Amino acid sequence: MHEFGIAEAILIAVEKRADGRRVRRARVHAGALLRVTEPGINQAFSSISGGSVAEDAHVELVIVPVRMTCRSCGSTSTSVEPFAVCAGCGDTDIDTEGGDDLLLESIQMAEASHVPGNSRRDRGNPVGPS
Structure with missing residues (x-):
């Protein structure tokens, strides 16, 4: 099943971009010549991503x-x-051009359960008045 090799490449890219943060979703562009389907790639990705941020x-x-x-x-x-x-x-x-691309477009992080500070006023500086 060639989806496992593609899923591994996606996982490596996701882990780099996530920088240790939990990931909920990854949006990937895959060329038609790779012959992958969303159910197939998700099955392979699920099999290899256990214990990872994804x-x-x-x-x-x-x-x-x-x-x-x-x-x-x-x-x-x-x-x-x-x-x-x-x-x-x-x-x-026919001659073909492209169709073998694999590009991680975006990832969606899992929401944090607690973020310290006031999200409406927090400017990134936790130091209070002097």
Whole structure:
């Protein structure tokens, strides 16, 4: 299952960005040629993230289309299907560009149960009046 290798790469990136803070969700852009699905990547991610800052986190997957250029008719198009045919003539003799990207777009941290200070007035300086 190739999803485990992709899930490991996502976990490494999430842990770097989280800097020790608990993570609830990660939004990832994955190219169509990687042939991953959100349920598949979440199953793999759940299996490898136990005990990490991303334990129980959900991966939201955005599929990035592959750009295709037909060698027969010269038509260009994009597709989220990894095994697509030319939209212009239906030929399968196509060149592809992109579609193999893997990018961690964002993470959502789990909310802290207690944050000291007054969130409406706190300017980041806990020192009171002198």
